[in-house]
Amino acid sequence: DRTGRIIFKLFGKEPGTVPGNLRDEIVNWLKHSPSEMEGYIRPGCLVLSMYLSMPAIAWDELEENLLQRVNTLVQSSDLDFWRKGRFLVRTDTQLVSYKDGMTRLSKSWRTWNTPELTFVSPIAVVGGRKTSLVLKGRNLTIPGTQIHCTSTGKYISKEVLCSAYPGTIYDDSGVETFDLPGEPHLIIGRCFIEVENRFRGNSFPVIVANSSVCEELRNLEAELEDSQFFDVSSDDQVHDARRLKPRDHVLHFLNELGWLFQKAAACTPSTKSDISDSDLIQFSTARFKYLLLFSNERDWCSLSKTLLDILAKRSLVSDELSQETLEMLSEIHLLNRAVKRRSSRMVHSLVQFVVICPDNSRLYPFLPNLPGPGGLTPLHLAASIDDAEDIVDALTDDPQQIGLICWHSVLDDNGQSPETYAKLRNNHSYNELVAQKLVDRKNSQPCGILKEIPYNKQMDKKKIFMYIYEFS
Structure with a gap:
């Protein structure tokens, strides 16, 4: 959309x-x-x-x-x-x-002196904090131009102080500022900055989030500011998604993230739960998939966790949504992608991610032994990559210690373990690292009996082994 x-x-x-x-x-x-x-x-x-x-x-x-x-x-x-x-x-x-x-x-409602926003900085602001935005574009200083900030049915406005020379009909490099008051209740969400003169103008999305998410999103500013083309408004994106330019992709992402954050804002304690659940259900799994892939590929750990937290809340609404969510996560292999990029921060963030179920049980969606194409697990992928000790360390440090236990036993479709992969590629330090961690674990924890329990996930109809320790 x-x-x-x-x-x-x-x-x-x-x-x-x-x-x-x-x-x-x-x-x-x-x-x-x-x-x-x-x-x-x-x-x-x-x-x-x-x-x-x-x-x-x-x-x-x-x-x-x-x-x-x-x-x-x-x-x-x-x-x-x-x-x-x-x-x-x-x-x-x-x-x-x-x-x-x-x-x-x-037939021609645009004019040469129509105000047009081409860039707003920062593109993400910390919720509840006063912020001064810098607006760049064309004809922002033409007499009569107004700036509006709108969110959830409310707006604030400012009329620009005319700095253009009398008689100016076109200003190609206008710069303006706009102060956001920092509403205490707006912790997560989205607003639009609009410029308008005589019913003409455009707009630009700005995300509201916590400081760590904002820091990640601001990495997109270089892509937005460096790209130059006729119109970049949120309501002027190329119709065919297959022909989107890089800048259009960024704006589409910000708009989609904004819609989701608006729904997440409805999930505050002061909001009725039935309304919140309804809002989250309406945001499709396919749209979550797009946002997760965009964030994961850029190694944005804070935003990825925020998206996963919202997705988890939505998936707990019904068994059908839970199954649909698991199938989507199984399809996109976020942990495998992070391993291939050698992103130890993202690998650590994903293996540590936990969903607290209504019965207070814990679900870890990103298991190090979860097989992908060819039966390759994240452990196999890490074992085959050079200079990836930090990745192996993160994968074998998951809360359930599944990665550590499975290093020698989980097999791909050819019957090879991560340990074998490391040997064949002369990554002996990986095996030494795992061996040392197993010794440390044995010396620091009580003895236990390892049970291997077959667990059939309907999402991919493969037999996955979950390893559980019963301590005596």
Whole structure:
């Protein structure tokens, strides 16, 4: 899905005149139910700004036929709210006006002095903390330009102090600032920074999270600032995901992460649990998969753990969701990917990750002995990589000590163990490391009886051996 924006500007209307079923009316008008929807109302010729996540084909159909669709909205509505009066409707590429029963399409609604955001820094701010944003773009200093920050139906605004020379019609390198007050209740979420002048402009997403997640996300700023092309607004992404440029991928990721964090914000103790569960269920497993892969490939341990925590909460809603989640994690092999990249921090973070189940039992989803293609476990992969002692150390340091125990016994499809892999590749130090850890373990813990219990996971229909110690 693609995140975009639709804006209605209604003349002669007041917030009190907005019908209660307006949201449902707009959803029906869109024909395609958006997977996400968020908006706010601004006074001054009533402005209704809505951010939507819809399939690319739905955006294409809407923008190609916006004139006809506005006619449909007016004619099929049971509300005089649309028929009586005058309003404008804007998407990223189209502008339609309605007045006295007539609709018109503006063929060229963009102008050379239309304000446009190309970059906002920082792109992630710490929740509850005051932050000053730096905005870069075009025509940000043109007289009459306003900056808005919107989140969860609320907004704050600032009118820029005109610094352009009188008569300036185009400013290619404008810089502005915007101060976020740092709402105490907004610990995780997303806001949009908007620039607007005469109903023209665009927007940019900013993530709200804890300091460690923000630090990781800010690594994306170089990709955003270095890429230069015509328009980078969150509501102007390339329609075909297969043709997305690197910068478009970053913006798509930030938008998807923002939608999830908005739902996570609803999971606070002050929020009703049934609403929270419903919000998390609506965020599909496929979207979690995309966010996890994006974060894992960049070795963002804090964000990956945050995503996994939210995913775990969602998976505990039902057995069906739990099974779907396990199948997805089995498919993408996050631990194997981290081993191949030699990311010891990510390997350690994943093997230590634990889900506390409703019965207070503990589930460790990322087992070092979990087989992938060819029966290769993370242990086998680590044993075959040069200069990976820190990876072997992390894999054999999991809370259940499965990696340590399985080093000599877990076999791939060819009947070879990680110990054999290390020998064949002259990585003898790995075997020495494991041998020493086994000696240390034997000397520091009471004797126990090793039981090998076959455990059949339906997710991949393979027999996996879980190793459990019973201490005498």
